[in-house]
Amino acid sequence: MLHHIEEPCSLGAHAAVIVPPTWIIKVKKPQNSLKTSTRRKKRTSFKRKTSKRGNEDNKGRPFVIKPISSPLMKPLLVFVNPKSGGNQGTKVLQMFMWYLNPRQVFDLSQEGPRDALELYRKVPNLRILACGGDGTVGWILSILDELQLSPPPPVAVLPLGTGNDLARTLNWGGGYTDEPVSKILCHVEDGTIVQLDRWNLQVERNPDLPQDELEDGARKLPLNVFNNYFSLGFDAHVTLEFHESREANPEKFNSRFRNKMFYAGAAFTDFLQRSSRDLSKHVKVVCDGTDLTPKIQELKFQCIVFLNIPRYCAGTMPWGNPGDHRDFEPQRHDDGYIEVIGFTMASLAALQVGGHGERLHQCREVTLLTYKSIPMQVDGEPCRLAPSLIRISLRNQANMVQKSKRRTSMPLLNDPHSIPDRLRIRVNRINLQEYEGLHYDKEKLREASIPLGIIVVRGDCDLETCRMYIDRLQEDLQSVTSTTQRVHYQDQESSFPRVLSVQRLSPRWCFLDATSADRFYRIDRSQEHLHFVTEISQDEIFILDPEMVMSQQVGTPPGMPDLVVEQPLYYKEFTDIFVFLLLPSYPSVSFFSLSLFFFSFQFIECCKKGANLLIQGPDHCSLLHHAAKTGNGEIVKYILEHGPAELLDMTDSETGETALHKAACQRHRAVCQLLVDAGASLRKTDSKGKTPRDRAQQAGDPDLASYLESRQNYQMVSHEDLETAV
Known part of the structure; x- marks a missing residue:
């Protein structure tokens, strides 16, 4: 060539x-014509020279x-x-x-x-x-x-x-x-260039305390500048435990999901110990000359956050939207002001459902006095700081690149006048197993997708708006009684020429970009407002549902659905653990919440420490009932292996349902299979005379109902054969 x-x-x-x-x-390296001995001497002197000068030679690039x-x-x-x-x-x-x-x-x-x-x-x-x-x-x-x-x-x-x-x-x-x-x-x-405020942290010894009363702890913070937030109290204590555990065993923290699981466990432990309950008694906060200490002590905050950006704790928005509140303005990361927010355990719990903390102040300077060793964190870097005087002031502004909407990926959008008023787009659904196996073969992945329906949206619709249309489409699918139905909304039109998927979409579904030349790829939900529908497709949209159960496959016995083990539930970020506080009675109900809101490993650890698997809640539901209802196969499997046999057919007092009834109502196929294999009765009826098979039929899962019916017939035949043999 x-x-x-x-x-x-x-x-x-x-x-x-x-x-x-x-x-x-x-x-070019300088040529050296001296003898070997001379070169050796020069090499020795060079070592001595670099030891004194450090990295001044730029590592000899x-x-x-x-x-x-x-x-x-x-x-x-x-x-x-x-x-x-x-x-x-x-x-x-x-x-x-x-x-x-x-x-x-x-x-x-x-x-x-x-x-x-x-x-x-x-x-x-x-x-x-x-x-x-x-x-x-x-x-x-x-x-x-x-x-x-x-x-x-x-x-x-x-x-x-x-x-x-x-x-x-x-x-x-x-x-x-x-x-x-x-x-x-x-x-x-x-991307667009924007400004980001950066804040100085100046630490001194607390002048109000004599030298002999100072407690043990770090004398300085891990960082003297922060870009995101500086906080003290509960959240910093959880981060400190995570940091110390990762330093001791780094091999155990090799995935983002596992890290979040540890955060949840550390938060739960810290909540039980209530290590930050007296935080308000040991701090003094002055913002632009205003003393906030009386209000902090009155509301008994267990966490105080000095926030520079709107996001905190993996995506939550603790400042919220003040709206017409005269005392505060919406938060910005380039206005030269820092937001001061106080949290109780209840307000921390409300973060994940759109709540916010107690807005205390928007200021340019902060003076913080601590009178005991308190856990603190600076942009996620934690420490336990000895009693100190901390001053926060504006340092400078950094240039950052903000991702912006792009309209150049599709030829259709090159001419603004060519954008149609309405787009008729078919929605196709793909499960996680097929996506991971076929995402490099676009044609096979298209063939494996299941049509969900058709939506009609505006030509300039972004994916965030399109998500609402698909959610409405899913709601209509649940009520479809014929093969053809047409629904008109004020700003949307949906039609269903052929209904092939009636399983509800999980909350974790996401859009797939099908325009890439080599493969499909996922679009982060927090970036959906940056993408237009026409950027990812023109006549059809593909969405990925990680909890979708695969359809019947080749090699499956007739009449029995393919019971693929469902993906583990990816619960929300670690602050979800504060839902314990929302439960009516603690600790009798809190143990049940492990199967609803917590992770399998933490549940198993509690069981190993002597927790009673036969414990029942106020509704007389057992742990197996709750685990089966939420579809957590790992917890169900653990209970079946380590719990007593009477749990299988135990009923609750309200509906008379067994754990198999609960799983069938929610169409958790993998859990149903685990319960049936363990010997759960398929003929037992609830208070309305319904069997698990009837519940699956009512829930709109004929394949699961057919499977349960076939296993019920098998149990009856086996029972008759046993009586004959006796």
Whole structure:
């Protein structure tokens, strides 16, 4: 292929962000003609020299960057932290190495960002992509402050961490799934530059306490600057336990989901111990000269948060929307004000259902006095700080890249006049097993999808609005009694020519982008307002439902549905554990909530410590009833293996239903199979005379009803054969 050597390279579709090879100049090593002994002596002296000067020689990089200025170029510097969140960084690092010049991609586990930033400090229009958690972003911003680059390059975020609150604020989503690198680069290039307030934390010894009364604890905070929030009390104590456990056993924290599970367990333990109940008695808070201490003591806050961005605790919005409240303004991350919020256990519990904390103040300066060692955290970095005087003040503003809506991915949107008023789009549903097995074969995945119905939406509809239409479509599907039905809404029209899926969509369903050349990929729910319907498809939409049960497969006996084990329930973030406080009586009911709101491993740990599996709640439902109703197969399996036999056919006092009735009503096929295999009675009726098979039929699952009927007949035959044999 010698005739292709002289062809110019355009650097492809992402030429604007790629560092051209012509910018990279190889540094020639100085030739040394001295004898070996002399070289050996020089090498020895060089070691002594580097030990004194540290990293002044920039680690001897074999190249330098000599940029050629161009207004059309936005060169990108990529930093990847492989240790963030679920250890996705290694895969991300390889993908960026493939798409970009490897000299512009850096692994933060090998070296910090300082050397790379110094290497590229003279590159005009430079942009930075931080692939990691919020801590990684803060690290890079701190180095930029130290280097004093002018102007400071804007920073975009690819969220790989656990909370990713800053990434959510800037529209980058709550976590990276499988979005193509090509689209990520387009979003970084087209993103809007916004400002982010950064705040100083100055720590001194508490002057009100004598030296001999100071308690043990850290004398300084992990960071002296924060971008997201600074907090003390309950949440910081939970984060501190997580941090200490991860430092002791890092191999156990290799996934984002497992990290969140540990947060939930630590929050539950801390709630039982009530370690932060006296926080209000040991702090003094003054904001812009206003003493908030009396109000903090009156409301007995167990957590105080100084918030810079709207998001907190993996996506919640603790400031809320003040609306017409005259005392407070909506929160912004670039207004030079910090929001002060107080939390009780009840308000922490309400965060996950749209609640907010007690708004205390919006101020520019804070003086905080503590009179005992209190857990604190700075952007997720925790410590237990000795009694101190802490001053919070505005440091500066950093340039950040905010992800914005794009209308360039579909030819239809190039001309605004060509956008139709209404789009008729078919909705197709895909389960997780088929997506993971076929997402690289787009045609087979299309064939495996199940039509859900047709929606009619506006041409400029975004995915957030489209989600509401699909939810309405799902509600109508539950009431369909014929094969054809047409429903008119005021702003929507839906029709169902062929109903093939009546199983309800789970709350965790998400959109799939089918426009990528190589595969389908998931769209983060927090980014749905950034995508238009026409960007992911023109005539049909694909959605992924991770809890959808697979249809009957080849090799399944006739009349028996394919009982695939359902995916584990991914519960909400760790603050969900505060639902314990909403229960009417503690601790008798709190143990039941483990099967409803908590994770299987924590439930099993409680059982190992002597919890009674026969315990019943106020409605006389057993643990097996609750686990079967929620569809948690792991808990059901554990109870069946370790619990007494009478749990199988135990009924509740209100409806007379067994655990099998509960599972059949909710169409939890895998749980039904576990109960039937364990010997649960299929002929037992509830207070209305209904068998589990009748309940499955009423719930709209004929396959499950057919399976239960066949197993019921099998039980009857086996019983007659047993009597004959006797």
